Structures are given as structure tokens and as C-alpha cells.
Amino acid sequence: MAKQKDVAINRREYERIKRYDHTQMNNYIRSIYKDGFDSGIEEAKNRNEKKDLNIELIKVELANIKGIGSTKMAQVIKVLEERIG
Known part of the structure; x- marks a missing residue:
């Protein structure tokens, strides 16, 4: 498995996120979690196909x-x- 780069946000994204209210932050965190979860499922499928x-x-x-x-x-x-x- 190749080592992946750390996820980083730029200054503009940081300022935008900093202004989020509770609901917006909750939605943002859920979207990040879902993206990671979907990536994990895809990676697992790729590994199983290789075996x-x-x-x-x-x-x-x-x-x-x-x-x-x-x-x-x-x-x-x-x-x-x-x-x-």
C-alpha cells in the first residue's frame, strides 16, 4: 500500500470552516467521514480483487x-x- 499524503486545508478553507455554525460543522464533518468511509470500502474491494x-x-x-x-x-x-x- 502506497503511503498517502496527509490531508491539509489551505488558508481560505480554514477561514471558511472557522465561521461554520454547529449545523454546518456537523454536516462538514459527516461529509469528511463519508468520503473516508467510501475510500476505505473502495480500497478493500481493490485488495480483495488482487488476491x-x-x-x-x-x-x-x-x-x-x-x-x-x-x-x-x-x-x-x-x-x-x-x-x-
Whole structure:
């Protein structure tokens, strides 16, 4: 994940915000929260799209783990295929 720049406001925005009444400030803060929340959802979607689970690669890795035989490996793969699709 790339490091993002801090959010900063310029002098004009600061002066405008400073004059807000209670309702305006509440609406402003809600809009900032909503923007951040929406950005977080979008980032989570992007991360999930990038994760590709390769069942064949998982089989190879499971086979290398001591104590996991072919029967247990088949059970694990079956559960993964059911959950992932």
C-alpha cells in the first residue's frame, strides 16, 4: 500500500470552516467521514480483487507440511473450494 499524503486545508478553507455554525460543522464533518468511509470500502474491494487463490499452489504447499496426509489435504481443499467457489 502506497503511503498517502496527509490531508491539509489551505488558508481560505480554514477561514471558511472557522465561521461554520454547529449545523454546518456537523454536516462538514459527516461529509469528511463519508468520503473516508467510501475510500476505505473502495480500497478493500481493490485488495480483495488482487488476491487470487490458486488451488494447485495451495495443494503443493499443504503437501509440504509435515503431518498433513492426502486425506486431510483433500478435506482442506474441499472446504476451500466450497467457501471460495
